[in-house]
Amino acid sequence: MRELRRRAAILLCAAAMAYSGRARAQTAAPLELDWSALEGCPSAETVLARVRKIAGTTRTTANTLRAQATVTQANDGLFRLRLEIHYGNLSAVRTIDGKSCKDLAGATAVALALLLSSEEPLSDRDLAGTLATGTGTELSTSNQQPDTQSTSPNQPATTPKPATKPPPATAPASVESVKVRTPRRWRVLLSAPLGALGVGPMKQVSLGAGFGLGFSFDRWRFLVEGKLWAAQHETINHAGEASDLKLNRLTVGARGCRFMFGSLFELAPCALVSVHRLSVLGSGQAFEPSETQTVTWASVGIGAQSRLWIAPWFGLVAAVDGEVQLARPEVSVSPPPESHLATPQEVVRLAPVAATLTVGAEWIF
Amino acid sequence: MDWRSCCSSVAFLRAIAAAGSVLLFGASLVFAACTPKKIDAGEWQCAPLAIGAAGASQYPAITDPVSVPWSTDFEDGFCGYPKQNGPGYCYGDAPYTLVTEPHHSGHLAAEFKVIGDKQKQTRCVRHGELPEAAYYGAWYYIPEALKDVTGAWNLWHFQGGDDPDSQHDLWDVTLGKGAREGDWDLFVLDRPAGFVTYRRPEGMRIPVPIGSWFHIELFLKRRADATGEIALYQGDEEGEVELFHQKNLKSDASKFTQWYVGDYAGGATPADSHLYVDDVSISATRPSISATP
Numbered sequence: 221m222r223e224l225r226r227r228a229a230i231l232l233c234a235a236a237m238a239y240s241g242r243a244r245a246q247t248a249a250p251l252e253l254d255w256s257a258l259e260g261c262p263s264a265e266t267v268l269a270r271v272r273k274i275a276g277t278t279r280t281t282a283n284t285l286r287a288q289a290t291v292t293q294a295n296d297g298l299f300r301l302r303l304e305i306h307y308g309n310l311s312a313v314r315t316i317d318g319k320s321c322k323d324l325a326g327a328t329a330v331a332l333a334l335l336l337s338s339e340e341p342l343s344d345r346d347l348a349g350t351l352a353t354g355t356g357t358e359l360s361t362s363n364q365q366p367d368t369q370s371t372s373p374n375q376p377a378t379t380p381k382p383a384t385k386p387p388p389a390t391a392p393a394s395v396e397s398v399k400v401r402t403p404r405r406w407r408v409l410l411s412a413p414l415g416a417l418g419v420g421p422m423k424q425v426s427l428g429a430g431f432g433l434g435f436s437f438d439r440w441r442f443l444v445e446g447k448l449w450a451a452q453h454e455t456i457n458h459a460g461e462a463s464d465l466k467l468n469r470l471t472v473g474a475r476g477c478r479f480m481f482g483s484l485f486e487l488a489p490c491a492l493v494s495v496h497r498l499s500v501l502g503s504g505q506a507f508e509p510s511e512t513q514t515v516t517w518a519s520v521g522i523g524a525q526s527r528l529w530i531a532p533w534f535g536l537v538a539a540v541d542g543e544v545q546l547a548r549p550e551v552s553v554s555p556p557p558e559s560h561l562a563t564p565q566e567v568v569r570l571a572p573v574a575a576t577l578t579v580g581a582e583w584i585f
Numbered sequence: 586m587d588w589r590s591c592c593s594s595v596a597f598l599r600a601i602a603a604a605g606s607v608l609l610f611g612a613s614l615v616f617a618a619c620t621p622k623k624i625d626a627g628e629w630q631c632a633p634l635a636i637g638a639a640g641a642s643q644y645p646a647i648t649d650p651v652s653v654p655w656s657t658d659f660e661d662g663f664c665g666y667p668k669q670n671g672p673g674y675c676y677g678d679a680p681y682t683l684v685t686e687p688h689h690s691g692h693l694a695a696e697f698k699v700i701g702d703k704q705k706q707t708r709c710v711r712h713g714e715l716p717e718a719a720y721y722g723a724w725y726y727i728p729e730a731l732k733d734v735t736g737a738w739n740l741w742h743f744q745g746g747d748d749p750d751s752q753h754d755l756w757d758v759t760l761g762k763g764a765r766e767g768d769w770d771l772f773v774l775d776r777p778a779g780f781v782t783y784r785r786p787e788g789m790r791i792p793v794p795i796g797s798w799f800h801i802e803l804f805l806k807r808r809a810d811a812t813g814e815i816a817l818y819q820g821d822e823e824g825e826v827e828l829f830h831q832k833n834l835k836s837d838a839s840k841f842t843q844w845y846v847g848d849y850a851g852g853a854t855p856a857d858s859h860l861y862v863d864d865v866s867i868s869a870t871r872p873s874i875s876a877t878p
Contacts, residue, residue: 459632459661502627509627517622549622556631559662560675560683564625 250336252284255328257291258299258529259439260483261321267329274333283308285335285342289328291321292532293484299324303331305347312347321483406437407584411537414580416447421496421519421545421570422469424452432475436584439479441488441525447471447578454567456507456553463504465551465567470497475539477525490523492541498570500551507553517547519574527582539578548572631664644671647749648841650714656866659683660691665865666709677707681847689724689798689863697848701856705736708847711867712749715842718806718814720868723846726861730767730795736851738769740801745839755837758803758817760793768792771801771828773817777837783815783829791819791826798863800825802872809838 251271255264267289286306293299301316301324314331318324331349335342411432418426427450434443449469456463473494479486497516502509521543528536551568555561631644647670657665662683666673675681679698688694697707721741731738738760746752757774761784770792772784785791793799799821806814813836817828844867848860866872 456629458629459664461630461632463629465626498624500624500626504629506630506632507627508630510625513624513626515622515624547622549624551624551626553626554628555662556628556664556667558631558667559664560681561662565629567626 250285251332252286253332254286254288256289256532257321257325258293258483258532259479259486261291262325267325267332270326270329271333271336274329275336285332287328287332291324293321293529297484301328303328305331305335307335307342307347310342310344310347312344314348406435409434409436409441409443410583410585411443411445411580412583414445414447414578416449416579417577418449418574419576420574421548421572422449422452422467423454423568423570426450426452426469428469428471430471430578432580434475439488441475441477441479443475443477445471445473445475445578447473454551456565456567459506461504461506463502463507463553465553466501466503467551467568468499468501471495472497475523475525479527484529486527486529488525488527490525490539490541492521492523492543494519494521494543496545498549498551502553515547515549517545517549519543519545521574523576533584535582535584537578537580537582539576541576541578543574543576545570545572545574631661631667644668645713647671648713651711651716651867653716653719654866654868655711656864656868658691658864659688659693659695659862662693663695663709666711672713673709673711675707675709675847677847678705679707681707681709684861687726687798687861689726691863694726694861694863695847696859696861698859699848699850699853699857701853705851705853706847706849708742708845708849709862709865710843710845711865712841712843714840715745715807715844716867716869717808717838718804718869720802720804720871721844721866722800722802722868722872723865724798724800724863725793726798726863727793727795728860729858730769731850731858732766732854733762734850734853736853737849738851738853739849740771740846741803742845742849743805743842744845745837745842747839748841752839752841752843755839755842756803756805756815758801763790763792765792767795771817771819773803773815773829775815775831775834777813778834783817783831785828791828793819794821797821804830804871806836807838807842808836811835813837 251268253264253268255267284307288304290302291299292302299318299321301314301318303314303316305312305314316324316327318327334349335346338346409432414430414432416426416428416430418428428447430445430447432443432445434441436442447470449471452467452469454465454467456465471494473492475490475492477488477490479488481487495516495518497514499512499514501512521541523539523541525537525539530536549570550566552564552566554564644667649672651672659665663675663681666675668674677697679700681698682696683693684696685692695709699705699707723741725740737757739757740760741758743755743757744752745755754776756776759772759774760769761772762768763770764787768790770785770790772782775781775783799819802818802820802825804814804816804818806812811833813834814830814832815834816830818825819828820826846862846865848858850858
């Protein structure tokens with residue numbers, strides 16, 4: 221009997237050696253994880269590392285275990301994990317609530333590790349199995365299969381049953397070989413609409429509106445912003461006649477920020493560079509305007525931007541910026557030759573510094 | 586030099602370079618922030634303007650009526666006298682300029698220079714159809730009195746006619762030399778009345794102040810018949826004195842009249858002199874400088 225076992229083992233090893241390369245080539249890796257979570261949550265790599273730690277060495281299977289995990293945060297502050305699992309023709313959805321994203325990442329790792337460790341073919345029930353709640357992290361689960369009603373959240377946890385049949389594939393494989401589909405690290409950002417309140421460099425307080433377009437990469441974000449400021453007016457009086465100067469300002473700037481603090485409410489220091497364009501148009505009965513005069517100058521500065529997550533695709537942003545102007549444009553009017561006045565009259569000279577408060581919505585794609 | 590001192594020197598030089606770079610960057614920002622960029626939005630125009638036949642703004646014509654009250658304080662330069670073929674102009678043998686000191690009101694006053702050598706007048710002219718009766722006023726500042734003149738030291742001059750090309754001299758407001766050295770007092774030369782001079786009798790004359798602002802005011806009622814009227818007042822910030830008041834004068838009511846304000850000094854000693862004028866006005870009623878008898 222012992223000899224028979226020894227020979228069978230040799231045959232199995234030989235078969236495994238002969239077919240292992242083919243098996244790896246023919247079958248997909250045992251786990252594909254699509255991890256989509258809020259910033260500040262553990263990464264997909266962290267979850268997979270934990271799966272590896274729990275499951276250890278697993279066997280290759282005929283089908284790949286595909287999991288799609290999405291972590292969101294509800295208005296009540298609770299985090300919610302939606303774990304959609306597919307295995308061959310089987311599929312199930314688990315919904316788990318937790319007080320922290322880290323707990324949900326752990327729950328995901330445990331669930332997937334248990335499925336990977338199963339030595340018998342997986343069933344719908346296995347995929348929809350509930351998780352133990354005894355971790356002290358106050359997780360609550362609900363499980364459902366597609367096209368079925370959710371089961372009770374208090375359904376007792378199930379663990380994969382011990383193997384009663386040999387696994388379909390016989391070659392052992394390590395979790396190290398799992399194929400990982402990590403979520404995108406970058407996002408397209410659209411900030412619109414933006415409202416702005418500026419103190420300086422104009423003589424009067426400025427009100428403006430604009431939008432921004434850019435992208436985020438991990439915790440970095442880069443945006444190009446445009447702001448159109450409400451026209452300002454200056455009145456000049458000469459020889460009993462009032463004339464009007466209309467000042468229009470347009471700002472285009474680039475902002476680079478890195479979120480340093482928070483997850484639901486984030487705060488990021490920023491560096492900015494802007495280009496301003498000021499155009500002046502004079503009018504009045506006793507005024508001979510030039511053609512529209514424009515001046516362009518740059519400014520650099522620093523600021524702070526905050527973002528409040530409302531949904532994974534939407535947030536509210538606010539920024540306070542301070543900028544140093546790299547030029548101080550001066551708007552003046554010329555006297556008529558018959559006045560014999562030599563020097564132009566300075567109407568406005570822009571301040572060397574400016575502060576801007578910007579608030580608005582951000583759409584995340 | 587051992588390796589420790591070598592490395593500390595390198596570190597020191599690096600620190601110097603870093604600090605220098607930061608300072609240079611900061612200085613560049615400050616320098617750039619102070620760099621002016623100028624926009625000339627346009628040119629303001631001297632007023633009053635009238636709408637011309639083509640719809641464009643233009644100055645009133647030379648013969649248009651002078652609407653009162655009219656005044657110029659030189660804050661808009663010489664806009665009160667913008668054009669010879671318009672409401673008025675300035676001319677001079679020497680430059681007429683604007684000064685910030687001394688000034689009577691605002692920030693600017695006009696300076697009129699006489700530099701001698703037959704260059705004896707620098708003045709501004711307001712002309713058109715002047716009112717039949719009006720008060721003409723101006724503030725004068727004479728920094729230094731002339732020693733003497735062989736001609737006249739004239740401050741105001743009126744002339745008129747049916748049109749700008751056919752004019753004759755009318756009235757002058759001139760300074761006459763007083764009994765004391767450096768004293769000059771105002772009198773009027775009335776040509777329509779037969780070259781008559783109105784001046785206070787000696788002993789009652791009031792010399793104009795030298796080195797401070799004083800106000801000259803002339804009431805002129807122009808009539809074609811012998812009901813003309815002339816009154817001359819002299820004042821300062823404290824009040825005004827009526828020097829004389831002549832009525833029922835043979836007068837002149839020329840439709841076109843010119844009023845010259847400035848400095849005319851013929852044969853002056855010293856040859857070079859200057860004075861300042863501010864707040865020139867024409868009004869139908871007497872300005873609110875309190876009069877003392």
